[in-house]
Amino acid sequence: MTTKNGVINDGRQMFLNGKLMEDFTDYPVLANTLKIIQNYYLLQEQKDEHSFLDNGKRYSTTFLTPKSVKDLKLKHKIYREIAENSYGLIGRGNEFLNSGIAVLPYYSDFFGANEWTNFSENLKNYAAEMKAKDLFISHALQNPQVNRALTLHENLAAGEVFSGTWVKEKNSSGIIIQGAKMVNTLAPFADELLVYNVPGLQLGDERFANAFSVPLNTKGVKIWLRKPTAKSDYTVADYPLSNLMDESDAFITFEDVFIPWERVFVEGDVEKSDQFFPKSGLFVHTAHQDEVRGLVKLEFVTALTVKVATALGLTSFLRTQEVLGKLTRNLELIRGTINWAEDSGQMENDVFTPNMQALLAVRDILPEMYREVIITLQEFSGGSIVAIPDVETFNAYPELLESVLNSKLISAKERIVLLNLAWEIAGESFGSRQQTYETLHGGNPMWIKIMHWQHEDLRLGNQMLDKALSDGLKGFSK
Numbered sequence: 512m513t514t515k516n517g518v519i520n521d522g523r524q525m526f527l528n529g530k531l532m533e534d535f536t537d538y539p540v541l542a543n544t545l546k547i548i549q550n551y552y553l554l555q556e557q558k559d560e561h562s563f564l565d566n567g568k569r570y571s572t573t574f575l576t577p578k579s580v581k582d583l584k585l586k587h588k589i590y591r592e593i594a595e596n597s598y599g600l601i602g603r604g605n606e607f608l609n610s611g612i613a614v615l616p617y618y619s620d621f622f623g624a625n626e627w628t629n630f631s632e633n634l635k636n637y638a639a640e641m642k643a644k645d646l647f648i649s650h651a652l653q654n655p656q657v658n659r660a661l662t663l664h665e666n667l668a669a670g671e672v673f674s675g676t677w678v679k680e681k682n683s684s685g686i687i688i689q690g691a692k693m694v695n696t697l698a699p700f701a702d703e704l705l706v707y708n709v710p711g712l713q714l715g716d717e718r719f720a721n722a723f724s725v726p727l728n729t730k731g732v733k734i735w736l737r738k739p740t741a742k743s744d745y746t747v748a749d750y751p752l753s754n755l756m757d758e759s760d761a762f763i764t765f766e767d768v769f770i771p772w773e774r775v776f777v778e779g780d781v782e783k784s785d786q787f788f789p790k791s792g793l794f795v796h797t798a799h800q801d802e803v804r805g806l807v808k809l810e811f812v813t814a815l816t817v818k819v820a821t822a823l824g825l826t827s828f829l830r831t832q833e834v835l836g837k838l839t840r841n842l843e844l845i846r847g848t849i850n851w852a853e854d855s856g857q858m859e860n861d862v863f864t865p866n867m868q869a870l871l872a873v874r875d876i877l878p879e880m881y882r883e884v885i886i887t888l889q890e891f892s893g894g895s896i897v898a899i900p901d902v903e904t905f906n907a908y909p910e911l912l913e914s915v916l917n918s919k920l921i922s923a924k925e926r927i928v929l930l931n932l933a934w935e936i937a938g939e940s941f942g943s944r945q946q947t948y949e950t951l952h953g954g955n956p957m958w959i960k961i962m963h964w965q966h967e968d969l970r971l972g973n974q975m976l977d978k979a980l981s982d983g984l985k986g987f988s989k
């Protein structure tokens with residue numbers, strides 16, 4: 512299967528509502544979501560800038576290795592245009608990991624070799640194949656929270672075989688993986704799963720210290736989907752977002768999954784496993800894509816809030832104007848910081864690399880800004896949002912309901928769809944999941960702040976402070 516040709520019924524084992532899913536097309540929201548994701552491929556056919564020539568062949572621009580600020584700006588534009596297809600609500604489409612795959616070959620030397628394979632070469636070949644076939648890669652990092660008081664190997668010794676992904680056996684052809692990863696978004700749609708760890712493994716965790724890639728229809732890989740947010744009994748006008756898309760998060764288990772050495776990138780090395788995300792270049796380049804996508808989403812929900820406030824006749828109140836000004840101000844701060852991340856980028860490993868401190872600042876603050884929009888939307892739409900009958904009822908009693916819902920500012924039908932959009936974002940499980948995603952998908956917000964403080968360049972501030980301190984110290988007579 513490939514996501515590009517949409518043949519998702521490829522033998523992958525997906526479980527929902529007590530059943531093994533036999534046919535993807537039985538689930539309309541998944542079929543709709545697939546179409547939205549496939550816009551990534553359509554855009555390459557429709558717009559020249561979405562692909563580039565390399566040695567006579569064309570590739571998605573998401574795989575372009577940035578060599579200048581101009582390249583980063585081009586990639587920003589491409590990320591934005593792809594994200595606009597889902598209003599930024601599909602977080603981890605093809606472009607997310609492609610942004611990192613584009614730089615992998617330049618960072619792969621760090622990963623070295625073992626007696627059976629050359630990890631550095633594997634990464635280079637993997638990146639080349641993903642780029643050539645334009646496969647959709649998703650990723651799974653987080654280990655299940657089995658018992659936080661124990662290390663991974665202690666959990667395993669206690670019989671917890673699903674506490675992470677661990678090597679059960681290895682031989683000259685590859686490794687056998689057993690275990691689980693806690694969250695993977697888009698597993699039903701992706702071709703390949705890239706599995707690795709976030710930092711935090713301990714000495715003794717060597718069996719868990721691995722990174723590899725596996726096709727999602729490989730024997731032994733099982734995808735356990737969370738409950739969908741769609742309400743298939745209702746129309747798209749009732750649920751204009753959740754009935755159109757669900758990027759589906761899933762728990763992934765591995766039972767005796769064979770991974771050939773060619774697809775193994777780290778094995779048995781705690782330090783390299785801990786460093787996989789930052790040292791592969793994936794962290795900073797996926798962050799670039801992710802923050803552009805986050806901005807698109809913030810723009811969408813901010814515009815929705817302003818429209819709701821206008822349609823409900825709230826914008827003549829000074830306080831409403833002030834609150835909306837706070838939301839629109841936030842957009843400029845995010846835009847400016849992403850642009851600064853690009854403009855202040857530097858060459859690293861022969862790759863033009865955005866400023867991670869600026870990207871981390873966006874990653875940290877954007878979820879807070881997102882929450883501010885949601886609270887505003889809830890407050891402003893108040894009772895109106897819960898006073899919307901479903902569309903079939905409206906169709907059955909159009910005259911009465913039309914006159915009840917019409918206003919000078921907005922027609923009844925527009926009011927229904929607009930407030931249903933607001934309800935999806937601010938009230939429904941779709942919106943709650945979107946908010947949770949923004950808060951946590953980039954990692955625990957506490958670590959982001961700590962990482963930011965540890966890496967900030969405070970030289971200019973310190974120079975002034977040193978002067979102020981030394982001037983102050985002159986005040987002592989002895």
Ligand SMILES: Cc1cc2nc3c(=O)[nH]c(=O)nc-3n(C[C@H](O)[C@H](O)[C@H](O)COP(=O)(O)OP(=O)(O)OC[C@H]3O[C@@H](n4cnc5c(N)ncnc54)[C@H](O)[C@@H]3O)c2cc1C
Binds near residue numbers: 955
């Ligand atoms: C919708 C969604 C989609 C996701 N998709 C993916 C995906 O596709 N692939 C993937 O790999 N991951 C994915 N993630 C997982 C994401 O990477 C993790 O949720 C994130 O890294 C946080 O880890 P956790 O959920 O285990 O949170 P926890 O580690 O349980 O942290 C939860 C909260 O507990 C507190 N806390 C935790 N540890 C400490 C500590 N040491 N000190 C003080 N406070 C602490 C903090 O408040 C923290 O925010 C997704 C998550 C969500 C919500």
